[in-house]
Amino acid sequence: MERTALRGRLTWLEAEVVQLVQETARVKTIVFRVPGWTGHLPGQHVDIRLTAEDGYQAQRSYSIANANNNEHVALTVEAVENGEVSPYLVDELVAGDRIELRGPIGGYFVWEPSLGGPLQLIAGGSGLVPLMAMIRSQMSYASPVRTNLVASARSWEELIYRDELEKLSRERDDFDVVYTLTRSQPHGWNGYGRRIDKDLLAASTFAVEEAPLIFVCGPTGFVETAAAIMLELGHQPGGIKTERFGPSGG
């Protein structure tokens, strides 16, 4: 996508649901076809707008999960308990439904080829979504930059994209993933089983000498913790980009 596509006003587009994928018990990927979509960069998000019959509107941000692909925009949404918008998207939408969406939004929390690598990604919960777009984009390039992901989830069952991540880490030398499961671990688990801390990130991320480009995304508390640790480990503030999704589901 051209840099110039980041200019100009955003208009609401009609998006049609073309596919639904159950990722975990509470999370679905919703693939939309969006006529008029101008393409996107990994890391960008969209605004979704729902309008009730009485005219009441609710608007929320959702990261784009897929690499740029014509008119297709994939969102991965976690149904937040008692949420106004997310349970509707996850539980009610069916193929053929139409909703309003605008984007792509964002120029800071994005990866572009000019930024180079290596790429250090740190994800908490659904914060994995925009980072997955970066991974998927990298893996589609002829010369990807080395990419390392630290993914924190409550349990193996609640880890989104786990089959795809497993497959990529098996098949690619240029991609590594480290998991930490904070609430419960499968029998015989030999990965991490605690919240991220300095030892964990020091042992499982690129060293300061490699000058990685660092993207951290997830619940606000997770992002604050991870970013502070990466600074403490000696990474440059300008090399750490963060995106906060809001309160944690717990």
Next chain:
Amino acid sequence: MNSDTHLDGNSIGSLLQDLFGREMTDQRACCDACGAINPLATARVYVDAPGHVVRCAICGTVVLVAVTVPTGVRISFQALRWVELAP
């Protein structure tokens, strides 16, 4: 002002784009209270229906407030010394 509930400037990307007619989250802004210069994406954003309160990530001073009123969205510039528009 619970530190676990605020968002950051990425979340107001579309609002800033409405305001400036271009992507703004990677543009630098200067806080008038403490002089810190950082990309707008790094500001703290508190969603306080019916609006957004944007605070300097360094000193916490309110730099921008956006409130939805019946006639539209009203944006009030507070401690924002300058915003840069890189070409």
